[in-house]
Amino acid sequence: MKSIKIILGAAVVISGMAGATALADGHLEGAIKARKAVMQLRAYSIGQLGAMAKGEVEYDAAAASAAANNLLALAKLDQSTMWPQGTDNASMPGKTRALPEIWSTYPAVVEKAKAMVVAAEAMAKVAGTDLASLQGAMGGVGGACGGCHKPFQAPQ
Numbered sequence: 237m238k239s240i241k242i243i244l245g246a247a248v249v250i251s252g253m254a255g256a257t258a259l260a261d262g263h264l265e266g267a268i269k270a271r272k273a274v275m276q277l278r279a280y281s282i283g284q285l286g287a288m289a290k291g292e293v294e295y296d297a298a299a300a301s302a303a304a305n306n307l308l309a310l311a312k313l314d315q316s317t318m319w320p321q322g323t324d325n326a327s328m329p330g331k332t333r334a335l336p337e338i339w340s341t342y343p344a345v346v347e348k349a350k351a352m353v354v355a356a357e358a359m360a361k362v363a364g365t366d367l368a369s370l371q372g373a374m375g376g377v378g379g380a381c382g383g384c385h386k387p388f389q390a391p392q
């Protein structure tokens with residue numbers, strides 16, 4: 237009887253470990269999905285502002301403010317758990333375009349994130365004023381996206 241218990245015990249440990257590994261992988265993929273979702277929301281918000289800036293969509297102060305405030309909220313989102321070690325494009329090819337430099341040059345990426353907040357704040361202040369003010373703040377937010385993508389996101 238005793239030996240059966242030990243065998244069963246071992247089986248539980250092994251299946252428990254397999255479960256833990258699956259959980260860890262799921263956790264990493266979940267983090268990648270979450271940060272991509274944040275980026276998609278940023279793209280949606282800046283897309284709305286850009287369409288107005290270019291005259292593709294008629295300027296609307298309320299809609300511009302909403303988009304700019306969302307962009308600011310997204311810039312300020314706490315993403316600290318969305319970028320775990322081991323989720324760069326060398327470790328998880330095909331799953332992410334995040335370059336290893338995010339981690340190897342840390343905290344350089346934090347400076348880019350801060351620049352994003354500054355640019356989004358400037359946009360949020362003026363987006364509801366008038367079209368010219370929105371257009372004036374457009375370069376700043378676009379530059380903040382590109383300023384981080386260039387060093388830290390692999391091209392498609």
Ligand code: HEC
Binds near residue numbers: 331332
């Ligand atoms: C501080 C750095 C940083 C800033 C600022 C930043 N991004 Fe990103 N972005 C990244 C990284 C890194 C990735 C790659 C993420 C991945 O593949 O796991 C990415 C990915 C993306 C993607 C692709 C998402 C997907 O589904 O694969 C889009 C779209 C995007 N960013 C839009 C934006 C827009 C728009 C802005 C500006 C309003 C912005 N990003 C600002 C770092 C940044």
